Amino acid sequence: MDAADTDARTGADARLADFERTIERDQRIEPRDWMPDRYRSTMVRQIAQHAHSEIIGMQPEGAWITRAPSLRRKAILLAKVQDEAGHGLYLYSAAETLGADRPELTARLISGRQKYSSIFNYPTPSFADVGVIGWLVDGAAICNQVPLCRSSYGPYARAMIRICKEESFHQRQGYELLMTLMRGTEAQRRMVQESVDRWWWPSLMMFGPPDAESTHTAQSMAWKIKRHTNDELRQRFVDMTVPQAAALGVTLPDPDLRWNAERGHHDFGEVDWSELKRVISGDGPCNAERIEVRRAAHEDGAWVREAAAAHAAKRARREGEAA
Amino acid sequence: MEPSREWPLYEVFVRGKRGLNHVHVGSLRAADAEMALRNARDLYTRRNEGVSIWVVEAKAITASSPDEKDPFFAPSGDKVYRHPTFYDIPENVPHM
Ligand SMILES: [Fe+2]
Ligand SMILES: [Fe+2]
Numbered sequence: 001m002d003a004a005d006t007d008a009r010t011g012a013d014a015r016l017a018d019f020e021r022t023i024e025r026d027q028r029i030e031p032r033d034w035m036p037d038r039y040r041s042t043m044v045r046q047i048a049q050h051a052h053s054e055i056i057g058m059q060p061e062g063a064w065i066t067r068a069p070s071l072r073r074k075a076i077l078l079a080k081v082q083d084e085a086g087h088g089l090y091l092y093s094a095a096e097t098l099g100a101d102r103p104e105l106t107a108r109l110i111s112g113r114q115k116y117s118s119i120f121n122y123p124t125p126s127f128a129d130v131g132v133i134g135w136l137v138d139g140a141a142i143c144n145q146v147p148l149c150r151s152s153y154g155p156y157a158r159a160m161i162r163i164c165k166e167e168s169f170h171q172r173q174g175y176e177l178l179m180t181l182m183r184g185t186e187a188q189r190r191m192v193q194e195s196v197d198r199w200w201w202p203s204l205m206m207f208g209p210p211d212a213e214s215t216h217t218a219q220s221m222a223w224k225i226k227r228h229t230n231d232e233l234r235q236r237f238v239d240m241t242v243p244q245a246a247a248l249g250v251t252l253p254d255p256d257l258r259w260n261a262e263r264g265h266h267d268f269g270e271v272d273w274s275e276l277k278r279v280i281s282g283d284g285p286c287n288a289e290r291i292e293v294r295r296a297a298h299e300d301g302a303w304v305r306e307a308a309a310a311h312a313a314k315r316a317r318r319e320g321e322a323a
Numbered sequence: 324m325e326p327s328r329e330w331p332l333y334e335v336f337v338r339g340k341r342g343l344n345h346v347h348v349g350s351l352r353a354a355d356a357e358m359a360l361r362n363a364r365d366l367y368t369r370r371n372e373g374v375s376i377w378v379v380e381a382k383a384i385t386a387s388s389p390d391e392k393d394p395f396f397a398p399s400g401d402k403v404y405r406h407p408t409f410y411d412i413p414e415n416v417p418h419m
Contacts, residue, residue, distance in 0.1 A: 032386070032388070079369075082365075082369070083369070086365075086366055086369065089351060089366055090349055090366075093349045093350045093351060094349075096332065096350065097350075102352060103329065155349075158349075159349070166370075305330065305354075308330070308354035308355075308358065309329075309330060309354050311354065311355075312354040312355035312358075315355065316355070
């Protein structure tokens with residue numbers, strides 16, 4: 001080994017030590033800091049999948065915007081879906097700070113090379129689903145996202161802070177919608193229960209596979225891009241949701257769900273992990289439709305993007321000539 | 324899409340209320356500055372988070388190196404006498 005090699009190696013070691021010390025001190029890694037390639041690629045993947053989830057997540061509820069039963073519900077739902085678009089854009093913006101290319105991320109989503117949350121592959125046949133999604137799906141998202149406000153990657157953590165502030169509105173409007181239905185007719189109450197029956201288990205799946213099978217957890221915890229394991233977060237969600245369900249007057253569809261005084265937590269039944277695997281690998285009820293809608297929106301919008309770029313170029317040229 | 328037709332990246336700065344500086348809040352893509360402003364309003368100020376927005380094309384920004392031990396910041400590192408706490412003043416001297 002010659003002197004130049006040694007220098008290069010000690011330089012790399014010093015940079016890695018700096019990186020690790022920053023994380024150890026609970027400080028944030030910022031875009032132009034040196035970082036290990038695997039940290040960068042893991043962050044890009046995590047942020048991109050999160051962004052895709054927000055964007056695809058507009059579809060199940062968006063389907064109800066034109067059919068919401070009152071102007072109040074329509075305005076609320078429109079604002080909520082618009083927020084989800086915003087969340088996607090904050091996150092694509094964070095991914096770009098790592099050198100990711102935005103059109104490339106969209107291409108990866110549309111071609112199925114990058115995933116999004118399995119929950120958005122379930123259909124929304126009833127208006128109660130809008131309420132249940134706000135309550136359970138946004139509720140589970142909040143559980144997942146609050147710890148990410150302390151992610152070691154600065155731009156991601158900052159996007160998460162902004163997102164978490166907005167998610168609280170999402171959950172509360174959903175719960176309020178359900179309370180209104182529960183005060184209604186017997187048929188409306190049945191509609192809520194039927195929707196809860198469909199969404200409860202898929203919501204538990206949002207926390208990912210059980211810890212024993214989760215592949216990325218150890219490294220992600222060491223890098224502080226994940227703060228709690230999947231099972232810890234799932235437990236927290238169950239414990240938070242049980243009293244909310246009781247207050248609402250609905251039954252969570254799990255015969256094994258009961259308080260365990262010894263553990264200080266609720267015990268609950270085994271999630272059907274084969275269903276999660278199936279839905280993630282593309283075989284959920286709506287996977288094909290979700291991607292098709294996203295592809296169509298992207299392709300149908302191409303002429304608008306091109307026209308806007310041409311207009312901007314023309315204006316810039318004219319301003320140049322006038323100057 | 325050809326690279327030339329791709330919308331440029333704009334960094335967005337928002338003044339939260341009168342009396343505060345503009346603060347960087349994130350970025351977005353837009354065809355031109357005017358569209359960047361409108362999109363920034365819809366993206367970053369949906370809940371009265373701002374009274375004024377700046378957008379700057381990202382490529383127009385010149386930045387220092389992010390390195391913690393960057394010699395660029397060395398000149399201020401050894402000048403403790405720039406801080407008020409550097410000076411010992413007796414306790415009985417008022418208003419200082
Ligand atoms: Fe969201
Ligand atoms: Fe949400």
